[in-house]
Amino acid sequence: MGNFCYICLSVTSHYHIMKLYTGKDINKLTELIPANSGVFAIIDNKVEDYFSAMKNWKIFPLRALESSKTLGTAAHICSWLMENKADRDCFIIGAGGGVTTDLAGFVASVYKRGVRFGLVPTTLLSSADAALGGKNGVNHLRVKNMIGTITQPEWVFQSPVFFRTLQRRVFTEGIAEMLKTFLIFSPDLYAFCVSFFKSYNHRNPSEKEERLLERLVRECARLKMEVVKKDERDHGERMVLNLGHTFAHALEGWAAANHRKILHGEAVAAGIVASAKAAAIMGICPKSLASELSEDFHSVGLKTSFGVSFSKIFNTMQQDKKASGEILTLILPLGIGNVARYLITASDLRKACGRLVI
Ligand code: GLY
Numbered sequence: 164m165g166n167f168c169y170i171c172l173s174v175t176s177h178y179h180i181m182k183l184y185t186g187k188d189i190n191k192l193t194e195l196i197p198a199n200s201g202v203f204a205i206i207d208n209k210v211e212d213y214f215s216a217m218k219n220w221k222i223f224p225l226r227a228l229e230s231s232k233t234l235g236t237a238a239h240i241c242s243w244l245m246e247n248k249a250d251r252d253c254f255i256i257g258a259g260g261g262v263t264t265d266l267a268g269f270v271a272s273v274y275k276r277g278v279r280f281g282l283v284p285t286t287l288l289s290s291a292d293a294a295l296g297g298k299n300g301v302n303h304l305r306v307k308n309m310i311g312t313i314t315q316p317e318w319v320f321q322s323p324v325f326f327r328t329l330q331r332r333v334f335t336e337g338i339a340e341m342l343k344t345f346l347i348f349s350p351d352l353y354a355f356c357v358s359f360f361k362s363y364n365h366r367n368p369s370e371k372e373e374r375l376l377e378r379l380v381r382e383c384a385r386l387k388m389e390v391v392k393k394d395e396r397d398h399g400e401r402m403v404l405n406l407g408h409t410f411a412h413a414l415e416g417w418a419a420a421n422h423r424k425i426l427h428g429e430a431v432a433a434g435i436v437a438s439a440k441a442a443a444i445m446g447i448c449p450k451s452l453a454s455e456l457s458e459d460f461h462s463v464g465l466k467t468s469f470g471v472s473f474s475k476i477f478n479t480m481q482q483d484k485k486a487s488g489e490i491l492t493l494i495l496p497l498g499i500g501n502v503a504r505y506l507i508t509a510s511d512l513r514k515a516c517g518r519l520v521i
Contacts, residue, residue: 181297182318183388185381189213192256195281195318200254203244205267207259210285210325214258221247227262229427230419232301234310240270251275257316258283260333261293261427265308268299272314281318285325287337287365288428291344291383294319296391296404305419306482307412313396321384323377326365334365335464336428341383342460343431347403348386350500352379360463403502406494407434409483413476414469414521425469432465435496437521442495444515447503452496473519481509 208224257267271280284294300311345353394401411434418425439453457467
């Protein structure tokens with residue numbers, strides 16, 4: 164694969180191996196397509212131009228909005244595949260941010276009971292998190308990722324060249340997911356990442372900075388996939404990756420219902436700080452952690468509060484996928500590099516967090 168770098172990540176319950184490719188040459192993608200397979204690519208229309216050299220791909224340009232991540236859109240893409248005679252040997256590619264990779268993975272895992280697929284994340288957020296680990300899905304009744312599958316892509320192709328044209332806000336939300344992973348697994352990389360992103364100009368990085376970002380994203384992916392390998396179905400260890408997400412998903416649900424725009428990574432940053440505040444109230448982490456995290460996130464351009472009172476998101480928090488009856492599983496930070504799963508009843512959560520503003 165030339166100067167390509169790839170890491171093989173065998174996922175326990177799967178007989179195939181998900182490969183992670185990183186590199187700058189997008190044309191290398193053609194080497195990843197299985198022979199004799201028709202390629203059907205679902206591509207975020209904002210990045211379609213990057214793929215103009217792929218003449219024999221059939222392209223479904225997607226207007227990728229969180230509100231279009233629905234069963235209806237998935238069904239529409241399946242109809243398009245049928246109209247274009249995509250058979251069981253076809254290969255699906257999803258190229259774009261998290262909305263596109265989640266939808267494309269979902270369609271690939273259900274179309275004709277499942278066909279092979281690869282993902283090309285084009286945002287920092289999807290490269291560092293969404294496109295990795297095989298979670299595919301759509302939102303339903305305003306609840307995020309309520310319907311979906313866990314099916315691994317055959318490969319993920321990461322390239323920092325896609326990041327240069329992202330809007331500042333879209334680039335920055337990806338930093339939140341990277342910091343989350345390092346906060347869970349690596350205090351050193353967490354600290355490094357905070358100082359790296361303080362001065363990173365994503366539109367005009369130096370060669371050296373871009374190479375460093377590529378390595379950081381790869382390291383983030385490697386750490387994430389280590390835990391996915393141990394618990395692909397998300398019943399145990401993998402749950403730590405949901406740090407801040409119970410608050411974040413509920414905040415996103417509130418935003419959708421109130422016509423406010425809060426991006427997933429922005430909600431994750433606010434959710435992590437809210438989790439640290441909740442952990443301090445429960446007496447399991449120092450009070451200073453929330454302010455330390457908040458300061459770090461602000462320094463890289465992330466907001467940590469949207470002024471939403473806890474009571475406004477509490478009902479949605481109870482619909483979290485990890486909730487079991489009255490009991491919610493929260494992932495709470497105890498310190499940098501130290502997180503814990505915490506089971507709490509909905510009524511205790513309300514008592515503890517009633518005064519929080521997220
Ligand atoms: N984004 C959390 C996970 O992949 O498990």
